Amino acid sequence: MTASTGPKRGSQTVGDALHADSVPLLMLTIDQVKAAVNLSEDTLRELMRSGALPSVLVGRARRIRWSDLQNWVAGLPHAAA
Numbered sequence: 001m002t003a004s005t006g007p008k009r010g011s012q013t014v015g016d017a018l019h020a021d022s023v024p025l026l027m028l029t030i031d032q033v034k035a036a037v038n039l040s041e042d043t044l045r046e047l048m049r050s051g052a053l054p055s056v057l058v059g060r061a062r063r064i065r066w067s068d069l070q071n072w073v074a075g076l077p078h079a080a081a
Helices: 030-037 041-050 066-074
Strands: 056-058 061-065
Touching (some): 030 041
Antiparallel strands (some): 056 061
């Protein structure tokens, strides 16, 4: 996943760069977010429940906007050295 374009669809891994003919995902599943930020599903669901990580319900499917994930990561405090 690149900071500007987001993750790829299909068999590509989250860390793969996009090709010109690929369409970036704008909304991610919980599994895709888990892979992207290396957190457990329980932790992600708690972040969503608390409102710290915004999510949307589309029908019965919970999704996280790519832009919301980027903003959440950017807002995390830096670890002290």
